[in-house]
Amino acid sequence: MLPAMRVLAVPVKSLERAKSRLSPILSPVERAALSLVMFEDVLDACLAQAEWETLVISHDEAVLEVGVRRGARPIVEKGRSLLDAVRQLEGDTPRGSSPSNQLAVVLADLPLITDQALRTALAAGPRKGVVAAPAASDGGTNLLLRRPPSIIAPRFGRASFAKHRWAARRARVPFEEVSLPELAFDLDRPDDLNRVVAEGRATRTRSACLEMGVPERLRTRAFNS
Numbered sequence: 303m304l305p306a307m308r309v310l311a312v313p314v315k316s317l318e319r320a321k322s323r324l325s326p327i328l329s330p331v332e333r334a335a336l337s338l339v340m341f342e343d344v345l346d347a348c349l350a351q352a353e354w355e356t357l358v359i360s361h362d363e364a365v366l367e368v369g370v371r372r373g374a375r376p377i378v379e380k381g382r383s384l385l386d387a388v389r390q391l392e393g394d395t396p397r398g399s400s401p402s403n404q405l406a407v408v409l410a411d412l413p414l415i416t417d418q419a420l421r422t423a424l425a426a427g428p429r430k431g432v433v434a435a436p437a438a439s440d441g442g443t444n445l446l447l448r449r450p451p452s453i454i455a456p457r458f459g460r461a462s463f464a465k466h467r468w469a470a471r472r473a474r475v476p477f478e479e480v481s482l483p484e485l486a487f488d489l490d491r492p493d494d495l496n497r498v499v500a501e502g503r504a505t506r507t508r509s510a511c512l513e514m515g516v517p518e519r520l521r522t523r524a525f526n527s
Contacts, residue, residue, distance in 0.1 A: 316361045
Protein backbone atom coordinates (compact mmCIF):
# COMPACT_ATOMS: atom_id res chain seq x y z
CA MET A 303 0.00 0.00 0.00
CA LEU A 304 1.32 3.42 -0.92
CA PRO A 305 2.11 5.90 1.86
CA ALA A 306 0.68 8.89 0.02
CA MET A 307 -2.84 9.89 0.94
CA ARG A 308 -3.37 12.07 -2.10
CA VAL A 309 -2.81 10.15 -5.33
CA LEU A 310 -3.00 11.39 -8.92
CA ALA A 311 -3.20 8.50 -11.37
CA VAL A 312 -2.71 8.64 -15.14
CA PRO A 313 -3.72 5.50 -17.05
CA VAL A 314 -2.13 5.30 -20.52
CA LYS A 315 -3.20 2.99 -23.32
CA SER A 316 -0.51 1.00 -25.15
CA LEU A 317 1.06 3.33 -27.70
CA GLU A 318 0.73 0.87 -30.57
CA ARG A 319 -3.07 0.96 -30.17
CA ALA A 320 -3.39 4.67 -29.45
CA LYS A 321 -5.60 7.14 -31.30
CA SER A 322 -6.71 4.95 -34.19
CA ARG A 323 -9.26 7.59 -35.22
CA LEU A 324 -6.36 9.82 -36.26
CA SER A 325 -5.31 7.29 -38.93
CA PRO A 326 -6.56 9.46 -41.84
CA ILE A 327 -3.90 12.03 -40.86
CA LEU A 328 -1.14 10.21 -38.96
CA SER A 329 0.72 6.93 -39.37
CA PRO A 330 0.84 4.40 -36.50
CA VAL A 331 4.33 5.59 -35.53
CA GLU A 332 3.20 9.23 -35.57
CA ARG A 333 0.11 8.43 -33.51
CA ALA A 334 2.28 6.69 -30.93
CA ALA A 335 4.66 9.65 -30.79
CA LEU A 336 1.78 12.12 -30.45
CA SER A 337 0.18 10.05 -27.68
CA LEU A 338 3.46 9.97 -25.78
CA VAL A 339 4.01 13.74 -25.86
CA MET A 340 0.35 14.34 -24.97
CA PHE A 341 0.83 12.08 -21.96
CA GLU A 342 3.87 14.16 -21.01
CA ASP A 343 1.78 17.34 -21.13
CA VAL A 344 -0.66 15.72 -18.71
CA LEU A 345 2.23 14.48 -16.58
CA ASP A 346 3.61 18.04 -16.38
CA ALA A 347 0.35 19.25 -14.85
CA CYS A 348 0.17 16.31 -12.43
CA LEU A 349 3.76 16.60 -11.19
CA ALA A 350 3.22 20.30 -10.53
CA GLN A 351 0.75 19.39 -7.76
CA ALA A 352 3.26 19.33 -4.91
CA GLU A 353 1.01 17.69 -2.31
CA TRP A 354 0.02 14.78 -4.54
CA GLU A 355 1.85 11.64 -5.56
CA THR A 356 1.62 10.85 -9.27
CA LEU A 357 1.20 7.29 -10.55
CA VAL A 358 1.37 6.10 -14.15
CA ILE A 359 -0.27 2.81 -15.09
CA SER A 360 0.27 1.25 -18.52
CA HIS A 361 1.21 -1.90 -20.43
CA ASP A 362 3.70 0.17 -22.42
CA GLU A 363 7.33 0.13 -21.29
CA ALA A 364 8.10 3.44 -23.00
CA VAL A 365 5.29 5.14 -21.06
CA LEU A 366 6.44 3.69 -17.76
CA GLU A 367 10.05 4.68 -18.47
CA VAL A 368 8.99 8.28 -19.11
CA GLY A 369 7.01 8.26 -15.88
CA VAL A 370 9.97 6.97 -13.86
CA ARG A 371 12.35 9.47 -15.44
CA ARG A 372 10.01 12.33 -14.60
CA GLY A 373 9.47 11.22 -11.00
CA ALA A 374 6.13 9.40 -11.17
CA ARG A 375 5.53 5.96 -9.69
CA PRO A 376 5.09 3.30 -12.41
CA ILE A 377 2.53 0.52 -12.22
CA VAL A 378 2.47 -2.29 -14.79
CA GLU A 379 -1.09 -2.63 -16.01
CA LYS A 380 -2.59 -6.11 -15.72
CA GLY A 381 -6.05 -5.69 -17.23
CA ARG A 382 -7.36 -4.91 -20.69
CA SER A 383 -9.48 -1.81 -20.25
CA LEU A 384 -9.39 1.64 -18.70
CA LEU A 385 -11.83 0.50 -16.04
CA ASP A 386 -9.61 -2.48 -15.24
CA ALA A 387 -6.68 -0.10 -14.82
CA VAL A 388 -8.63 2.16 -12.46
CA ARG A 389 -9.73 -0.80 -10.37
CA GLN A 390 -6.13 -2.00 -10.20
CA LEU A 391 -5.11 1.46 -8.99
CA GLU A 392 -7.66 1.27 -6.22
CA GLY A 393 -5.83 -1.76 -4.86
CA ASP A 394 -2.56 0.19 -4.76
CA THR A 395 -3.86 3.32 -3.03
CA PRO A 396 -4.80 4.00 0.61
CA ARG A 397 -8.05 2.41 1.71
CA GLY A 398 -10.46 3.27 4.44
CA SER A 399 -13.28 5.74 4.88
CA SER A 400 -11.21 8.81 5.73
CA PRO A 401 -11.74 11.62 3.17
CA SER A 402 -8.03 12.41 3.53
CA ASN A 403 -7.54 9.35 1.30
CA GLN A 404 -8.00 10.83 -2.17
CA LEU A 405 -7.64 9.28 -5.60
CA ALA A 406 -7.84 11.42 -8.75
CA VAL A 407 -7.78 9.71 -12.14
CA VAL A 408 -6.70 11.99 -15.00
CA LEU A 409 -6.89 10.76 -18.57
CA ALA A 410 -3.76 11.00 -20.70
CA ASP A 411 -5.25 12.64 -23.80
CA LEU A 412 -5.92 16.17 -22.51
CA PRO A 413 -3.54 18.31 -24.59
CA LEU A 414 -4.84 21.64 -23.24
CA ILE A 415 -4.49 20.75 -19.56
CA THR A 416 -2.68 23.27 -17.36
CA ASP A 417 -1.25 23.17 -13.84
CA GLN A 418 -3.81 25.72 -12.69
CA ALA A 419 -6.82 23.98 -14.21
CA LEU A 420 -5.85 20.73 -12.52
CA ARG A 421 -5.19 22.54 -9.24
CA THR A 422 -8.65 24.11 -9.41
CA ALA A 423 -10.27 20.72 -9.95
CA LEU A 424 -8.36 19.10 -7.09
CA ALA A 425 -9.42 21.89 -4.73
CA ALA A 426 -13.09 21.71 -5.74
CA GLY A 427 -15.91 20.13 -3.82
CA PRO A 428 -16.45 19.34 -0.17
CA ARG A 429 -14.08 17.48 2.11
CA LYS A 430 -15.87 14.21 1.37
CA GLY A 431 -17.46 13.45 -1.98
CA VAL A 432 -16.90 13.23 -5.72
CA VAL A 433 -15.46 15.75 -8.18
CA ALA A 434 -15.55 15.14 -11.93
CA ALA A 435 -14.72 16.96 -15.16
CA PRO A 436 -16.87 15.97 -18.14
CA ALA A 437 -15.54 15.34 -21.63
CA ALA A 438 -17.14 17.74 -24.09
CA SER A 439 -16.94 15.23 -26.94
CA ASP A 440 -18.99 12.34 -25.62
CA GLY A 441 -20.07 13.00 -22.04
CA GLY A 442 -17.27 10.84 -20.69
CA THR A 443 -15.18 11.63 -17.63
CA ASN A 444 -11.76 13.22 -18.14
CA LEU A 445 -11.03 13.61 -14.44
CA LEU A 446 -12.52 11.74 -11.50
CA LEU A 447 -11.61 12.63 -7.92
CA ARG A 448 -13.01 10.55 -5.06
CA ARG A 449 -12.67 11.34 -1.37
CA PRO A 450 -12.24 8.55 -0.25
CA PRO A 451 -11.61 6.31 -3.30
CA SER A 452 -14.27 3.83 -2.19
CA ILE A 453 -17.07 6.41 -2.01
CA ILE A 454 -18.50 5.34 -5.41
CA ALA A 455 -17.48 2.83 -8.05
CA PRO A 456 -15.64 4.21 -11.11
CA ARG A 457 -17.29 4.35 -14.53
CA PHE A 458 -15.41 5.39 -17.66
CA GLY A 459 -16.27 5.67 -21.32
CA ARG A 460 -19.07 7.37 -23.23
CA ALA A 461 -21.67 9.10 -21.00
CA SER A 462 -19.79 8.07 -17.84
CA PHE A 463 -19.99 11.56 -16.37
CA ALA A 464 -23.75 11.23 -15.92
CA LYS A 465 -23.22 7.76 -14.43
CA HIS A 466 -20.76 9.15 -11.87
CA ARG A 467 -23.21 11.90 -10.95
CA TRP A 468 -26.03 9.39 -10.57
CA ALA A 469 -23.85 7.05 -8.48
CA ALA A 470 -23.03 9.92 -6.11
CA ARG A 471 -26.68 10.85 -5.84
CA ARG A 472 -27.66 7.26 -5.11
CA ALA A 473 -24.91 7.03 -2.46
CA ARG A 474 -26.13 10.36 -1.03
CA VAL A 475 -22.72 12.00 -1.23
CA PRO A 476 -21.85 15.44 -2.63
CA PHE A 477 -20.98 15.69 -6.31
CA GLU A 478 -19.12 18.64 -7.86
CA GLU A 479 -18.84 19.25 -11.62
CA VAL A 480 -15.72 21.06 -12.81
CA SER A 481 -16.35 22.69 -16.19
CA LEU A 482 -13.04 23.95 -17.51
CA PRO A 483 -12.07 23.95 -21.21
CA GLU A 484 -8.59 22.74 -20.33
CA LEU A 485 -10.09 19.57 -18.84
CA ALA A 486 -13.08 19.16 -21.16
CA PHE A 487 -11.12 18.80 -24.39
CA ASP A 488 -9.74 15.37 -25.24
CA LEU A 489 -7.97 14.72 -28.53
CA ASP A 490 -9.52 11.89 -30.52
CA ARG A 491 -10.43 12.99 -34.06
CA PRO A 492 -8.51 14.68 -36.89
CA ASP A 493 -10.45 17.92 -36.46
CA ASP A 494 -9.29 18.06 -32.84
CA LEU A 495 -5.75 18.60 -34.10
CA ASN A 496 -6.83 21.97 -35.51
CA ARG A 497 -7.73 23.20 -32.06
CA VAL A 498 -4.44 22.09 -30.54
CA VAL A 499 -2.52 24.02 -33.19
CA ALA A 500 -4.80 27.08 -33.01
CA GLU A 501 -4.49 27.41 -29.24
CA GLY A 502 -0.93 28.67 -29.66
CA ARG A 503 0.27 27.46 -26.26
CA ALA A 504 3.80 26.10 -26.11
CA THR A 505 2.99 22.47 -25.34
CA ARG A 506 4.71 19.28 -26.38
CA THR A 507 1.57 18.21 -28.24
CA ARG A 508 1.38 21.39 -30.32
CA SER A 509 5.09 21.25 -31.11
CA ALA A 510 4.74 17.65 -32.29
CA CYS A 511 1.78 18.57 -34.48
CA LEU A 512 3.79 21.33 -36.13
CA GLU A 513 6.83 19.09 -36.62
CA MET A 514 4.63 16.48 -38.30
CA GLY A 515 3.14 19.08 -40.63
CA VAL A 516 -0.36 18.52 -39.29
CA PRO A 517 -1.79 21.90 -40.44
CA GLU A 518 -0.73 21.23 -44.03
CA ARG A 519 -2.11 17.68 -43.91
CA LEU A 520 -5.44 18.93 -42.59
CA ARG A 521 -5.67 21.55 -45.33
CA THR A 522 -4.90 18.93 -47.98
CA ARG A 523 -7.49 16.61 -46.51
CA ALA A 524 -10.13 19.36 -46.50
CA PHE A 525 -9.29 20.32 -50.10
CA ASN A 526 -9.59 16.73 -51.31
CA SER A 527 -12.79 15.94 -49.46
